[in-house]
Amino acid sequence: MTTSFEALLPGTERALLHRVAVAQTEGRAPSLVGAVVRDGAMVWSGARSCVDGHAPDADTQFRIGSITKVFTAVLVLRLRDEGLLGLDDPLERHLKGTGAGEVTIAQLLGHSAGLAAETPGSWWERSSAELRPELSDVLGEEPFLRAPGRRHHYSNPGYTLLGSLVEAVRGVTWEEALRREILEPLGMDRTTVDPVAPHAGGWAVHPWADVMLPEPSEDLGIMAPAGQLWSTAADLGRFAAFLAAGDERVLGAASVAEMRAPAAAAGEGDWEGSYGLGLQLISKEGRTLIGHTGSLPGFVACLWVSVEDGLAGVALSNATSGVPIGAVAADLVRIVAEAEPRFPQPWRPLPEAEVDGELLALTGPWYWGTYAYGLRLGPERSVVLEPLRGAGRRARFRALPEGGWVGLNGYYEGETLRVVRREDGSVSHLDLGSFVFTREPYAPADAVPGGVDEAGWRGL
Template sequence: MSEMGQTAARALLRRLAVEQAESRVPSLAAVIVRDGRPAWFGARGQVGDGAPTPDTQYRIGSITKSMVGAVVMRLRDEGLVDLLDPLGKHVEGTPFEHVTIAQLLSHTGGLTAEPPTEWWERTPGLPFDELAARLGPEGSRHRPGRRFHYSNLGFGLLGEVVARHRGMTWLEALRREVLEPLGMNDTTARPRAPHATGYAVHPFADVLLPEPEHDAAAMAPAGQLWSTPADLARWAAFLAGSTPGVLAPGTLAEMREPATVDDGDAWTSGYGLGLQLARSGGRRLAGHTGSMPGFLATVWCDPADQVGVLFMANTTSGVSRTLATELLAILDEHEPRLPEPWKPVAADPGLLALTGLWHWGPTPYVLRLLPERGLSLTPVNGPGRASCFVARQDGTWLGLDGYYAGEVLRVGDGFLDLNTFIFTREPYQDGTPIPGGPGQWGAPR
């Protein structure tokens, strides 16, 4: 574990201690991850005869969904699944065959939140065939794509998609393709020692009630797994961009893109593909929360800062929703990351000659050279269609973000052609292929 200064470590531990005491949590553990490694671990309360350790297991609930999402994206990258595929192409016989894989991953398929069984989090689950037999048209609550509606059932269906393509259970596929490559060997479907017992804390007395635990069967992909602070720290590092042998960096970045956001003046929470998203303290966070009877957990990462945070608790309710982000705020206060030193780079003279002022009609833009032959095109004044571009082998550039994401930039003789829009050195410069002709400035009408 990398070192953290005494002042920061003390402030983090105090915040954790206040939460455990004031929220009356039987035990609470947390980790800060930096640059792919745990930088701080703290714990309060007891599990058995001692304090929780990095190897103590807790249930992680719906954090399971983010891991299942990673396996689905592996199927996509292998060409076995397209995100626009209807579910029925892969799993027949449900009333939701028209809902797409992407909509299931982003909770925009309109499916009911819970399966048509007894309270599934508190009762033994059913095999998939028995669950599917209970599904009816009433399980569709909204038109697909209309709105975000969190659906545990949707991830039960995605687990079956994984199982049918891999010829094994979703859990075995997850273990082989994600958990083992990331070294998450203490993440399991059922608890192993040492593990915390799940409790409900009486609202008006300091007494505990043990909560049930079982195999959720077909609903297990929605929230079955147990994990440890050490393993969940590896997951946080993965979400922040450490993806060896599991997902291509671009695929993980796609999972972190907002597919749906809260309806507000400025979005503060949303959902990508299997990942919850949030904005807090100037950070854009990706991760997931988890809740099962007797347990709460949260993991967030900030890929831009290569930092992550997580907590795990054995209580049904009561932990502050802002605990994880407050720990990040303490980190920022006491040990903010230093910017990397600026260093000059060697530049291709031909690319260097492209930099500077360009015009889209009368509007001035600046073209800047980025590392590894990348380009940045931004308006000189105020907001506008800003994008970054990556070089391609055919001599063109591909838009990475903003309005021109996915569009192609070509360099002509004295002009730029950006998906048919012509940028010139001077406004409406003569001699460039501007449709309609550049005309003449100041000419009488």
């Protein structure tokens, strides 16, 4: 019997609403909305508010700031997947005359291009776009703080360059590319560059008194690809489902997984987090979260996805500061993961067509020196090699058409595992990037590098 667990338990829903309520009260936020996505569907949303006489809902727009960067990164990866550019291409190959043309597209995506964090001149988030009509107004006369490629240093101008790159290669505006290539396919019709009612107004809350000021809502102009968008909890839930599994209409699962992989060395003090290709990556209480935070005057926002748990948390607020928005979104994921852990997929035997006697004969224990490993057969002729005792280098391997396997993760990612046979066709050993795995530990007849002492094993 199959049972649906789409709805959350009442106790879980109460805990989620309590977390949103505490965040709104302690953060002194005019309003705050939260939502949870499980296995691609929004299963909960809740809000608290003291402004306009009603609470927002999952369809109320908030400004999402730098979450916009993830959308820009997806547009760039689409260009790569279509063969229109390479991530290792210098920017100058596709976008001329920037003054930063030697940096690669991958460096811009991962914030390792060495560019300044902000633009020269007025605070761009709170000043007119008319002050920045050209890329030179965004980068300044000395755009570099350090040599490109050494480590992560967050850069808003870098994503302005990527937005201009999209326009140069596509021949349409960044906004048009965004709408046509991401928002429409994913059904995100409440994500826009300008606010569309119902939407929250942005507020600054006085740090020492319970009074507020409205914040201006600037059109960011050429800086739009770094932080322009307005969105809703429901739309960000749809985007979260895409970031977890991909969508062939936008970007395939392999390319989305590539975005989620660390792309730049963390800076000092950032060891609990990293950055992929347009995505922030953090480790929170043993859980890996991918997504992005965002802020602009009057707003803070966060989207976190736990791919392993099949969960995503969205938190949006219309206050310049006060709400620890990243922690709130992470807590929404944690609450559901702990209260209602994901059911594992049911075990099923391999299809009859995938059962191969020669492969089955390779399973079981193997020894790298005296380290004991087990080789296990997976679907589609894949294998897993894992230590049998203690910590070690566990890895998954995908079957290659020409024979053997290629590593998919960890120390052996990209390395080739192959079977080495004797002249009579029997299996001698496994070779993994020159590491020899034998059926017995240091057996004299095995192909152990350096040979085996002729006296064999001994005691004292």
